[in-house]
Amino acid sequence: xxxxxxxxxxxxxxxLRDHGPLTSALAAGPVxxxxxxxxxxxxAADWDALxxxxxxxxxxxxxxxxxxxxxxxxxRSGEVVEVLESLHASGNLAALWSHEETGNALTYxxxxxxxxxxxxxQVSWVELPQHGVIRRLRDRNGWAARWEKQMHLPAHxxxxxxxxxxxxxxxxxxxxxxxxxxxxxxxxxxxxxGEVLAWETLQSFFAGRGARYTRAMSSPLDGATACSRxxxxxxxxxxxxxxxxxxxxxxxxxxxxxxxxxxxxxxxLRASPRSLLGxxxxxxxxxxxxxxxPAIEHxxxxxxxxxxxxxxxxxxxxxxxxxxxxxxxxxDACMRSLRSxxxxxxxxxxxLVSFAAYDLWLDWRTFRDYLAxxxxxxxxxxxxxxxxxxxxxxxxxxxxIYNPVKQGLDQDPTGDFIRxxxxxxxxxxxxxxxxxxxxxxxxxxxxxxxxxxxxxVDHSTAMRAAKVQITGCANFFL
Numbered sequence: 001x002x003x004x005x006x007x008x009x010x011x012x013x014x015x016l017r018d019h020g021p022l023t024s025a026l027a028a029g030p031v032x033x034x035x036x037x038x039x040x041x042x043x044a045a046d047w048d049a050l051x052x053x054x055x056x057x058x059x060x061x062x063x064x065x066x067x068x069x070x071x072x073x074x075x076r077s078g079e080v081v082e083v084l085e086s087l088h089a090s091g092n093l094a095a096l097w098s099h100e101e102t103g104n105a106l107t108y109x110x111x112x113x114x115x116x117x118x119x120x121x122q123v124s125w126v127e128l129p130q131h132g133v134i135r136r137l138r139d140r141n142g143w144a145a146r147w148e149k150q151m152h153l154p155a156h157x158x159x160x161x162x163x164x165x166x167x168x169x170x171x172x173x174x175x176x177x178x179x180x181x182x183x184x185x186x187x188x189x190x191x192x193x194g195e196v197l198a199w200e201t202l203q204s205f206f207a208g209r210g211a212r213y214t215r216a217m218s219s220p221l222d223g224a225t226a227c228s229r230x231x232x233x234x235x236x237x238x239x240x241x242x243x244x245x246x247x248x249x250x251x252x253x254x255x256x257x258x259x260x261x262x263x264x265x266x267x268x269l270r271a272s273p274r275s276l277l278g279x280x281x282x283x284x285x286x287x288x289x290x291x292x293x294p295a296i297e298h299x300x301x302x303x304x305x306x307x308x309x310x311x312x313x314x315x316x317x318x319x320x321x322x323x324x325x326x327x328x329x330x331x332d333a334c335m336r337s338l339r340s341x342x343x344x345x346x347x348x349x350x351x352l353v354s355f356a357a358y359d360l361w362l363d364w365r366t367f368r369d370y371l372a373x374x375x376x377x378x379x380x381x382x383x384x385x386x387x388x389x390x391x392x393x394x395x396x397x398x399x400x401i402y403n404p405v406k407q408g409l410d411q412d413p414t415g416d417f418i419r420x421x422x423x424x425x426x427x428x429x430x431x432x433x434x435x436x437x438x439x440x441x442x443x444x445x446x447x448x449x450x451x452x453x454x455x456x457v458d459h460s461t462a463m464r465a466a467k468v469q470i471t472g473c474a475n476f477f478l
Contacts, residue, residue: 003165005032007087009080009098010073013130013237014058015195016065018155020128021097022162029094030163032087033066035059037077037175044106046372046380050185050342051236052175054376058193058238059173065195071162075171080110081117088121092165096123099130099237102291104380105298131241132284133291133381140288147284151242189341191232191376198233202244205229206251206273208262213272220334221417223345228276231377232343234283245280252277287381296384298365302395308469309357313366320456321356322370324422327455329434330408331355333421340421342376347411351402353390358401358466359457364391392470399470401463408434424452 006025010033013019025031041047063073076083087093096118101107118125129135132147191197205213205228216226233239252273255261260268290296300306320326324335334352338344344352353371356362364387371387372378392399412418415433419426425433427447432439437454444450 003030004092004094005030005165006094007032007034007084007096009096010035010062011098011101011237012103012235013099013240014055014062014193015198015238015240016062016069017158017195018240018243019099020130020156021099021126022159023156024126024128025095025097026159026162030165031071032164032168033062033071033073033162034083034087035062035073035075036080036083037075038079038110039077039176040079040106040110042175044104045369046104046378048373050190050373050376051378054191054193054232054236056173056175056193058195058236061194061196063170063173066162069159069162071164072168072170074168075173077171077176081113084114084117084123085121088123093123096125098125098127100127100133100135101130102133102287102381105294108294130237131287133288135291137288137292143288147281151245153242155240155243155246185342186340191229191343193232193236193238195238198230198239201229201233202239202247205276206248206255206262208264208266208268210272210276211262211266211268214269214275217275217345218347219411219417220330220337220345220348221412221420223348224341224343227345228279229343231379235377235379241280241283245277248273248277248280283382286385287379289385290381296388297380300393301388302393304395305393308393309361309363311363311365313362314360317360317456318356318362318366320453321352321360321362321367325453326355326360327437327453328355328404328459329415329418329422329425329436329452330412331404333412333418336421337417338374342374347407349386350390350400351404351407353387354400354402355404357391359404359459359462361462361466361469364388364393399467401466403459403463405434405459422452425449 006028008022008025008031016022022031022033042052059073059075066073084093084096101111115125129150132150134143134146137143210226210228212222212226213228216222230239230244234241234244255268255273260270262268321331321335324332324339326332331352334344334348338352353364356367357364368384368387372383375383388394389397390400408415408418409431415428418433425436428436428439428449429447436444436449436452439447439449441450
């Protein structure tokens, strides 16, 4: 490598479209697109092979796309400062470009180390916003208006050509190791990474797949198809939130012009596209909370709730919840589905957390990392906020305790979702599938459900106890 180059550090922005650092770096000179597999992240408690596979798939497409433009994606393994120091030793590193990242404490500490290294080596590090998240924001007044302005700016153009220095080993796309156990994953059901699939997923939603979105989004069975399924692509940056929003607004306007019918004539519920747009608006709202208050990764929003639950989880209860054998069919079906597919709709995620927090009385921090490893779309800013909201420790959100039996009757009335993921109950007929503990020993034997565990707790008793604890804690600090 003889030319001085602009290094573009890809992180959670695995795309070529609407990529500000890449566009800006190309205007400054030859570019070295760089992705780094960081051992500290791969070994972290919130990381899973699920994430590595999705990233690896996205890198395959990113490298191919760069090569079509005359460029190359350089992949290295190591801590970021070490990799940058190695590049700097050649004397040809002109500047470092990247998107701002609002991540966990590990990435925050890493970025501070990179900033210190850049200052010590007199290397300019230019960070550009990726979302509508605003750094060093003193208060939220006017934030929504600023977000709207940012989201409706023109997207950065896709490069027509990428000039890179010659003589560099591209490096392997796979990480040095995959990390956590991946035995429970059903690869056929896990979404694949990449910018092309991100756009296909968005387009298929408005082509008809999302026609029943508002009615089906809460169903654990129908939601897998009717929901947008954009979250992994937004979390890992295969699709920018700006382009997702603008494309969704254009598609919504087109649907309105056609009387909310797709090109194939499929009727689209009027509320469905507006509901998706609303969720895209909320995306950055939660990430901004973490940006402004990084401590919420480790402590409650409202400190009054710090000692509400035991700091150490009951190991029997936690393990039963993690493995999907609590004795509550919908809870167990949701957990087993999540462990296999890496995805679950919002209501069922909320129910899982509610059950852990209220029925099992587990502190959100004791299962925070486990859920992060299960979610393909793990986004720290959204993750920490939602765990605390559903656990009732924010001090501002309503307490929501989900009744798992009622949720089953409401969201999976036929029991098809439960039968798919809890095969022990496959032969239990009708509504009895939601309360198999009420079957007689003979009925359990006849249906083959005797191996399914009894409820680990009584929901009504646990709910009353939780309400007393929550109310008493809140009143004490008034």
